[in-house]
Structure formats: structure tokens, C-alpha cells
Amino acid sequence: MADADPAALHEFRAEQAKPNTLRKKLLGGIAGAVLLIGAGYGGWYALVGSHHIGTDNAYVGADTASVTPMIAAQVLNVRVADTQAVRKGDILVQLDDSDARIALAQAEADMATARRQYGQATATSAALASQVEARGADITSARAQLDAAQAAYEKARLDLTRRQKLAPNGAVSGDELSSAVNAFASARANLELARAAIAQASSTRGAASGQLAANNALISGTTASTAPEVLAAQARVAQAKLELERTLIRAPIDGVITRRNVQIGQRVAPGTPLMLIVPVGQLYVDANFKEGQLTRVKIGQPVTLTSDLYGGDVEYHGRVVGLSGGTGSSFALIPAQNATGNWIKVVQRLPVRVALDPRELQAHPLRVGLSMDAEIDVSAN
Incomplete structure (x- = not known):
């Protein structure tokens, strides 16, 4: 090596140093990108993200109307079927009016x-x-x-x-x-x-x-x-x-017939469930948020929602109208008995009721039980 040409040796060393330089530049670029992304996310979270909470554990609900007879009589005619839309006052079932x-x-x-x-x-x-x-x-x-x-x-x-x-x-x-x-x-x-x-x-x-x-x-x-x-x-x-008027059972609300379980010739007693009516124009969403997300949730705050049925292209806009009186597990058929030695902490979710815009529901109808994504703007008072 003592007899080697100094110029060749310098050139050899320069060639060996090039990968290290490129690696340093690449690592520096990645670090800069990470810092930039982190700074961007931090800025977005500080300005936007910290003012919104979201969940995909949300479902469409409705206050359904149960149709029941007020008198005991035999069914002469059933004028509706499941999935049929009805208006308030429409005749659903005709009972024998002889008596x-x-x-x-x-x-x-x-x-x-x-x-x-x-x-x-x-x-x-x-x-x-x-x-x-x-x-x-x-x-x-x-x-x-x-x-x-x-x-x-x-x-x-x-x-x-x-x-x-x-x-x-x-x-x-x-x-x-x-x-x-x-x-x-x-x-x-x-x-x-x-x-x-x-x-x-x-x-x-x-x-x-x-x-x-x-x-x-x-x-x-x-x-x-x-x-x-x-x-x-x-x-x-x-x-x-x-009593004579009650032989004609009419729809108490506008909606869609579901769970019809009455047939012609059947003798019904007062209070027998005949069918349900779902008011598809007056639906709401129960969004189940984690307990740590509810610190700043207040009634009246705006909510943006999307449905799995239509995807992200269709947005619904609603408002928080109430928070449930207890978590879902506390009202379960068999509530959790944590006082018996269950030391595993499970994050609880509390249902938040969101009222939907009837005009948006009319444009893009929903059905009870459909999944929704909900995001609350907690910066609004």
C-alpha cells in the first residue's frame, strides 16, 4: 500500500464514503419528514382534532309504535304487510263489528x-x-x-x-x-x-x-x-x-310496517301486539362514546354522521339531545358485578342520543339498527 498511488487511494476512500453520506442524508430526510408530520399532526390536533371526538359504535334507533286492539273480536281483514309504508290514520286491520x-x-x-x-x-x-x-x-x-x-x-x-x-x-x-x-x-x-x-x-x-x-x-x-x-x-x-270505531284499527303515526303477526280469522284480545310501525322520518342515533371522551360533551353540540349504507359521500348533520342515565353494561340483562372481585378494568361506553335532520333523512332514508360513524364538535357550546 506504500507504493500505491496517492490519487488512487484518495479516490478509493471517497468511493467508500459515498454510501455513508447517502445514508446520513436519507436518515436526515426521514427524520425531517417525521418531524414535519408530527408538527403537522400536532398543529391539526391543536386546532381541529382536539375539538372533535368520534366513534364508529353508533346505531340508528327509533321510537316505534306498537299496534294493539282495544276490544276483543275476530279479524276480518288485514290491509297491510311488512315493509309497507303507511300514513297516520290509514286502516291497518278490520275487526268483526257485529257485537x-x-x-x-x-x-x-x-x-x-x-x-x-x-x-x-x-x-x-x-x-x-x-x-x-x-x-x-x-x-x-x-x-x-x-x-x-x-x-x-x-x-x-x-x-x-x-x-x-x-x-x-x-x-x-x-x-x-x-x-x-x-x-x-x-x-x-x-x-x-x-x-x-x-x-x-x-x-x-x-x-x-x-x-x-x-x-x-x-x-x-x-x-x-x-x-x-x-x-x-x-x-x-x-x-x-x-267500541264500533275501534273495530277499525288505524295507524297512529307515519312509518313502515314491521313484525306483522296477525292473520285473517284470528281472534285477538285487547292489548295483543299485532305489528310495529317504525317512523323512518323521525329516526335518531345512539352513539356509544368511551367514558373518557365525554368530558366536554354538552346538549346541543353539532354532530356529523356517516352511514355504512351510503358511505362517506353522504353526511348527516344532527345535534346532541341527551346522554343516557347509565352505561350499556349497567342496563344489560345480567349487569356486571364488579364488586365481587372483578379487578379487570374495562372502558365503559355511554350512549349519547343524536337527533337527525328530517330533510336529510327524507333525501337518504335510513333504517333502525344500521351502523353509523359519529363525530361531535365539542368546541361548540
Whole structure:
């Protein structure tokens, strides 16, 4: 090597140093890129990322309406099928209305009877009032008869007294005295009869007055439309009409039929679940966020969502409307019993209710149970 050309040796060493230089440049470039990416991510997180929290554990939900009958009857017709869209008020199921129609006819007959009975009570009051007046006239007549009997009695008494005084002198015959005694007895009997007639007439008038008062108490302050019996009959008619209307089961809300489990000919009882109606225009999302993400979540904050059904090209916009009262595991059928020695900590998730924009739902319909990605802007108040 001592005899080697210095120029060649220098050139050899330069060639050996080139890979090290390239490696250093490459490592320096990678380090710079990493620093640049880290700085960019740090800036993005500080300006944007720290103000948003997201989860892919979110699902579409809805407050479904359960369709149940209010009366017991046989199913005559089912007008809808699963997946069919219905509007509020549409007829879903028709029940046999024979019993309901008979009950309505009976109630209407009872109401007619109640109205007639009220009319009879009114007429009875008029008749009783006439009887009271007639008994008053009877009392007046009986009093006149009493006056006549009293006068006859006094006359007979005087005649008898006068003849009894003359009898010892022989001025009055025995037959005449006997006639006077008989006349006096007859007058006294007629007087007692007249007094009894007054008492009887007074009693009869009192009975008629009592009947009139009792009858007036039933109809006083009422009319043919406000009498209690008529009102009760009207209530039975209204109830019968309601039962008849309930033979047609209608949709309580707009939505889509699901879980229809009623068939023609089936006899249903009140409260039997017939089907469900899902209000696809009033859906919401339950987004399950980790407990550490909820520090700054507040009601009213905007939420951006995407669905696995449409992908990222379709965005939904909603707002936080509430946070659940407990985690999903706490309301499970068999809740976790961590107090029994379960020392493994599991990050819990809390459902956050997000209301969706109905106009966006109409443009891109969703269904209950579909998966969603949700991102909350926690910087908004």
C-alpha cells in the first residue's frame, strides 16, 4: 500500500464514503419528514382534532309504535304487510263489528227509553199537581159538609133538649121524644162522618203532595237533555260508538310496517301486539362514546354522521339531545358485578342520543339498527 498511488487511494476512500453520506442524508430526510408530520399532526390536533371526538359504535334507533286492539273480536281483514309504508290514520286491520253494532243499538234504545221516562215523569208531575188541587177541593167540600152536619147536630140537640123538658108534663108524647132522640143520634153520627171526611181528604191531599214533591225532585232543574238518566244513556251510546270505531284499527303515526303477526280469522284480545310501525322520518342515533371522551360533551353540540349504507359521500348533520342515565353494561340483562372481585378494568361506553335532520333523512332514508360513524364538535357550546 506504500507504493500505491496517492490519487488512487484518495479516490478509493471517497468511493467508500459515498454510501455513508447517502445514508446520513436519507436518515436526515426521514427524520425531517417525521418531524414535519408530527408538527403537522400536532398543529391539526391543536386546532381541529382536539375539538372533535368520534366513534364508529353508533346505531340508528327509533321510537316505534306498537299496534294493539282495544276490544276483543275476530279479524276480518288485514290491509297491510311488512315493509309497507303507511300514513297516520290509514286502516291497518278490520275487526268483526257485529257485537259492537248490537251493543250500539241497545244503547240507543236505552237512551230512547230514558228520554221517554223523563217525559212520563214530567207528565206525572202535572197529574199529581192536579190531584193536589182536587184533594184541596175535596177538603173544602168536606168542610162545607161538616158545617152542615154541625148545624144539623145543634138543631137536633136543641130539639131533644126542649122535648126532654116538656116530657114530664105530658106535653110531648113518647113517640115524639123517641123521634127526637133518634134524630139527635143521626145528627151526631153525620157530624163524626163529616169530620172523618175532612181528615181523609187532608190525608189524601198530603199523600198527593208528597208524591208531587218526590217526582219534582227527580226532574227539578233538568231538561230532557240534562236529566241524569238521559246523560247516563248518552254516555253508553258514546261508549258503544267508540267500541264500533275501534273495530277499525288505524295507524297512529307515519312509518313502515314491521313484525306483522296477525292473520285473517284470528281472534285477538285487547292489548295483543299485532305489528310495529317504525317512523323512518323521525329516526335518531345512539352513539356509544368511551367514558373518557365525554368530558366536554354538552346538549346541543353539532354532530356529523356517516352511514355504512351510503358511505362517506353522504353526511348527516344532527345535534346532541341527551346522554343516557347509565352505561350499556349497567342496563344489560345480567349487569356486571364488579364488586365481587372483578379487578379487570374495562372502558365503559355511554350512549349519547343524536337527533337527525328530517330533510336529510327524507333525501337518504335510513333504517333502525344500521351502523353509523359519529363525530361531535365539542368546541361548540
